[in-house]
Amino acid sequence: MAEHQHYSHPHLLKFHKFGLEGATITCTGCNFPCTDDNPLYSCCTCKFYLHEQCFDAARMLIHSLHPAHPLTLFPYPTYKSGSFICNLCNKSGSGFCFGCTTCDFDLHIHCANNNNNETALAPNIIKIKAHPNHPLHYLSKPPTHDDKGSRTCDVCGTGCESDIPTYRWAICDYDAHLGCVSLPETGKRQDHPHELKLLHVNPFETFECDVCRGTILQNHCMYLCKSGCDYGMHVKCVLAKVTEKAPMNDMQFQVDMFELQNHMKMNQMMIDTMSGYKYYEHFR
Known part of the structure; x- marks a missing residue:
């Protein structure tokens, strides 16, 4: 079996034309699942996997959302938090990132390749x-939803906009944002000492979010403290500030969460700029 070198990994990768049959694995680049019918590259020793399209992704590109500077493909986020916020879909990411370190502009690899309505890398x-x-x-x-006019993502609980790509299983009426099918398995908040883990299946009938104080519905995913201290939150609240206010209506909540996420990203930009934390020269 032929072996190939990728700049993001120190070992040679094996190419599998039809994926790894029966295995449940996730692409290290885009964090999307690797299916049996998708070609991929693997280093099974390190559990490092790349879709063929992620392996072949350009090292640099010009994107219509940021035409002033070229975007460089980084193998992992350039921030101390170990994650980034995509400037296109406003979702967090921890895999490959097209970024401009001058402007702190970041895109998921699948969002970057959705440039000018071209076909995305998403399977x-x-x-x-x-x-x-x-x-x-x-x-x-x-x-569109017949009686509500819009649908709701069953992962994060926020609305699915009519012009934003989604994943769907019609029989179960199950929807998921493009960014929500590749959420980081772990996360970290500055106001909590322990690491958080993503619960794909929520075991709690009711759970009060420790960030927004609203109820987390059992049919939605959530983040929970790995150390067992009963600290948890909505997927959409990982980057938000803690509030003592009563839960607001859903539309206002989504608007405020969007603003809070942008605010947190700006704070991170300021911290990174002041500390001079840039490592990208290593990958030039």
């Missing part, structure tokens, strides 16, 4: 741990 069909019994199909535009 057409995937399986996720939050909905393991059925495959989800990629839709460039989600269908």
Whole structure:
């Protein structure tokens, strides 16, 4: 079997034309699941896997959202937090990142390749741990809900906008944002000493979010403290500030969460700029 070198990994990678049959693995680059019918590259010793399209991704590109500077493909985020916020979909990421270190502009690899409405790197069909019994199909535009006018992501609980791609299994009426099928397995907040883990299946009938004080529905994913201190939150609240206010209506909540995430990203930019934390020269 032929072996190939990729700049992001020190070992040679083996190419599998039809994936790894029966294995449940995730691409290190885009954090999307690797399905049996998707070619991939692997280093099984390190549990490092790349979709063929992630392996072949350009090292640099010009994107319409940031035409002033070229974006460089980094093998992992350049921030101390170990994650980044995508400037296109506003979701966090921990895998490959197209970034401009001058402007602290970042894009998921799949969002960057959705440039000018071109086909994204996202697979057409995937399986996720939050909905393991059925495959989800990629839709460039989600269908409208007959009585509500819009759909809700069953991973994070926020609305699925009509012009944002989603994954869907129609029989179960299950929807998931493009960014929500590749959420980081772990996370960290500055106001909590322990690492958080992503619960793909929520075991709690009711759980009060320790960030927004709202109720986390059992059919939605959540983040929970790995150390067992009963500290948890909505997926959408990982980057938000703690509030003592009563839960607000869903629309206002989404607006405020969007603003808070942007605010947190700006704070991180300031911290990184002041500390001079840049390592990208290593990958030039």
